[in-house]
Amino acid sequence: MKKIPEESIFELHMVRQQLKKVLEEHGQAILQLKKSEEKFRTIADYTYNWEYWLNPKGEFLYNSPSCEGLTGYSAEEFTTEQDLLLSIIHSDDRDNFKNHRQHACYTSGAAQHIVFRIITKEGVLRWIAHSCQPVYNSQGQFLGRRGSNRNITTQKCIEEQIQLSEERFRLALDASSDGVWDINLVSNKEYYGENWYHVLGYTELDVKTNSLTWEELLHPDDKAKTLIAVQQHLDGLTPHYESEFRMRNKSGEWQWFLSRGKVVEKSETGNPLRFIGTNTDITKNKKVELELQDMQNILEKKVAKRTNEIQDVNVALNVLLKKMEQDKIELEQKITDNITRLVIPYLEKLQNLNLNAKHRIIVEMLAANLQELTASFSHTVSLGMDKLTPTELQIANLVKHGKTTKDIAELMHLAPGTISIHRKNIRRKLGISQHKVNLQAYLSSTT
Numbered sequence: 001m002k003k004i005p006e007e008s009i010f011e012l013h014m015v016r017q018q019l020k021k022v023l024e025e026h027g028q029a030i031l032q033l034k035k036s037e038e039k040f041r042t043i044a045d046y047t048y049n050w051e052y053w054l055n056p057k058g059e060f061l062y063n064s065p066s067c068e069g070l071t072g073y074s075a076e077e078f079t080t081e082q083d084l085l086l087s088i089i090h091s092d093d094r095d096n097f098k099n100h101r102q103h104a105c106y107t108s109g110a111a112q113h114i115v116f117r118i119i120t121k122e123g124v125l126r127w128i129a130h131s132c133q134p135v136y137n138s139q140g141q142f143l144g145r146r147g148s149n150r151n152i153t154t155q156k157c158i159e160e161q162i163q164l165s166e167e168r169f170r171l172a173l174d175a176s177s178d179g180v181w182d183i184n185l186v187s188n189k190e191y192y193g194e195n196w197y198h199v200l201g202y203t204e205l206d207v208k209t210n211s212l213t214w215e216e217l218l219h220p221d222d223k224a225k226t227l228i229a230v231q232q233h234l235d236g237l238t239p240h241y242e243s244e245f246r247m248r249n250k251s252g253e254w255q256w257f258l259s260r261g262k263v264v265e266k267s268e269t270g271n272p273l274r275f276i277g278t279n280t281d282i283t284k285n286k287k288v289e290l291e292l293q294d295m296q297n298i299l300e301k302k303v304a305k306r307t308n309e310i311q312d313v314n315v316a317l318n319v320l321l322k323k324m325e326q327d328k329i330e331l332e333q334k335i336t337d338n339i340t341r342l343v344i345p346y347l348e349k350l351q352n353l354n355l356n357a358k359h360r361i362i363v364e365m366l367a368a369n370l371q372e373l374t375a376s377f378s379h380t381v382s383l384g385m386d387k388l389t390p391t392e393l394q395i396a397n398l399v400k401h402g403k404t405t406k407d408i409a410e411l412m413h414l415a416p417g418t419i420s421i422h423r424k425n426i427r428r429k430l431g432i433s434q435h436k437v438n439l440q441a442y443l444s445s446t447t
Contacts, residue, residue, distance in 0.1 A: 049064075049066060049148050049149060049150045050064055050066050050067040050070050050071075050148070050149040050150075051064040051066070051146075051147070051148050052064065052067070052078075052146075052147050052148075052149075053135070053144060053145070053146050053147070054144045054145045054147065055143070055144040056142055056143070056144050058082065058101075059082055060075075060078055060079045060082070061144060063075040063078050063079060067149075070120075070126070070128075070149065070151055071088060071118060071120050071121060071126075072120040072121025072122050072124075073088070073121055086098070088118045088119055088120070089116055089117070089118055090116065090117035090118065090119060090125070092117075093116035093117050096114065096116065097114065097116050097130075100112060100114045100130075101132075101145075110133065111131050111132065111133040112131070112132055112133060113129070113130065113131050114130050115127065115128065115129055115130070115152070116128055116130065125153075126151055126153045127151070127152045127153045127155075127156040128149050128150065128151065128152065129149070129150045129152045130147065130148070130149050130150075131147070131148045131150075132145050132146060132147040132148065133145065133146060178195050178196070178199045178257070178278075178279050178280050178281040179192065179193055179195045179196030179197070179199060179257075179278065179279040180192070180193035180195070180196065180276070180277070180278050180279075181193070181196060181214065181261070181276065181277055181278070181279070182274070182275075182276045183274070183275045183276070184273070184274060185234075185272050185273055185274060185275055186273055190213060192207065192214075196279060197212065199255075199279075199281050200217070200247060200248075200249040200250060200255065201249045201250035201251060202249075202250050206250070214247065214279075215227075217247040217248050218245055218246070218247060219245060219246035219247070219248070219254055221246075222244075222245035222246050223245075225243070225245075226243045226245045226259075229241055229242065229243040230243075233261070233262070233263065234263065234272050234275070236270075240260065240261070240262045241259070241260065241261040241262065241275075241277060242258070242259070242260050242261075243258075243259050244256065244257070244258050244259075244282070245257060245259065255281060255283045256281070256282045256283045256285075256286040257279045257280060257281055257282060258279070258280045258282045259277060259278070259279050259280075260277050260278060260280075261275060261276060261277020261278070262275075262276065262277065263275050264276055339370055339373070343370060347363060347366060347367050347370070350363045351363055351364070351367070358410060358411070361403070361407060361410075361411060362411070364401075365398070365401065365411075368401050369397070387429040388426060388429060391412075391422065392422055392425060392426050392429075394412070395408055395412070395419060395422045395423065395426065396426050396439075396443055398411065399423070399426075399439055399440050399443060400440060400443040400444055402440060405419045405420060405423065423439065426439065427439060430442065
């Protein structure tokens with residue numbers, strides 16, 4: 001037997017050692033791979049959503065057990081019957097899903113999303129939110145699609161209820177007004193209730209055919225102020241939106257509307273998302289308002305004309321009053337001249353005659369009274385004198401001219417006691433009964 005060289009034995013030993021090391025590393029890699037696969041399956045198998053992986057032929061490479069809770073069918077049933085997934089999709093959504101799957105096979109690695117309905121094994125309809133994306137290896141080879149299905153039936157029911165409630169709300173607003181409007185500020189999609197266009201004479205076909213919007217129908221003179229009012233509310237400067245404007249109806253005439261609205265939905269940053277409101281036809285009110293304004297203008301013109309006329313009359317009256325005042329002054333002057341020329345000379349002659357005391361007093365009184373009459377012709381009534389009786393006025397006049405109680409009694413043929421009573425009444429009516437004031441001095445200073 002030929003002896004193997006020691007060098008060869010050593011090399012063989014080294015090869016064995018390296019092979020052993022490689023096998024150990026490979027075993028560890030396999031073990032690590034098994035652990036990773038176990039973790040992956042644990043995570044995938046216990047996911048709430050239905051997760052799966054299809055090969056390029058559309059066959060299931062992996063299907064999470066959660067598919068049974070969602071569809072009623074087990075993972076094995078989907079693997080055995082490859083068309084089972086397509087068969088349980090609602091007939092109205094099946095073509096849409098086929099188009100989605102065909103498109104997803106030839107697009108980039110971006111995820112694709114679609115919503116569809118399925119009929120479970122128990123015949124229950126469920127809404128599914130489906131997401132999938134192509135899977136490629138490191139060399140770019142297409143390995144199939146990874147898919148995820150999520151049950152959104154409850155969410156869809158809530159959305160339908162919300163949509164139904166919104167529709168009822170819109171109908172209620174539309175019925176209680178002359179038009180409801182609802183604007184999505186993100187998509188700029190606008191909704192107008194039936195009354196919105198009916199009150200203007202338009203039909204639903206007119207709106208759809210001509211794409212009628214309120215801004216297009218606005219009167220040019222009202223557009224700027226109305227848009228400013230809208231923007232001020234959207235910017236948060238006003239608590240609500242309100243504006244009056246005119247809109248062109250189908251006959252080409254202008255109708256007045258009062259529009260009120262409010263932002264009912266905002267983003268987390270406070271940006272307005274949804275803006276709703278109503279229109280109210282105020283054409284009749286505006287017509288009455290304009291008629292009242294015209295009437296007011298007419299009345300104001302009439303009042304202005306009448307005021308001018310009154311002012312002219314006042315001017316004429318003032319002229320007349322001045323003329324009367326002048327005539328009065330002239331008359332007083334004539335009376336004064338006549339008394340001075342025709343009466344005073346004869347009184348002076350009487351005073352020079354040899355008269356008894358009683359007659360002399362009478363003549364002096366006549367002279368004094370004439371002098372007082374011609375001195376002023378005053379029209380003012382002395383303070384308190386208007387309260388005196390004619391007898392008291394006569395006595396006060398005699399007191400003023402220095403006549404004593406005895407003199408006055410003889411002139412008026414009254415008892416001195418009666419004259420004293422009158423004097424007391426005069427002092428009381430003049431407000432000096434409680435004061436030590438000489439009656440003659442007081443009368444002389446105030447009359």
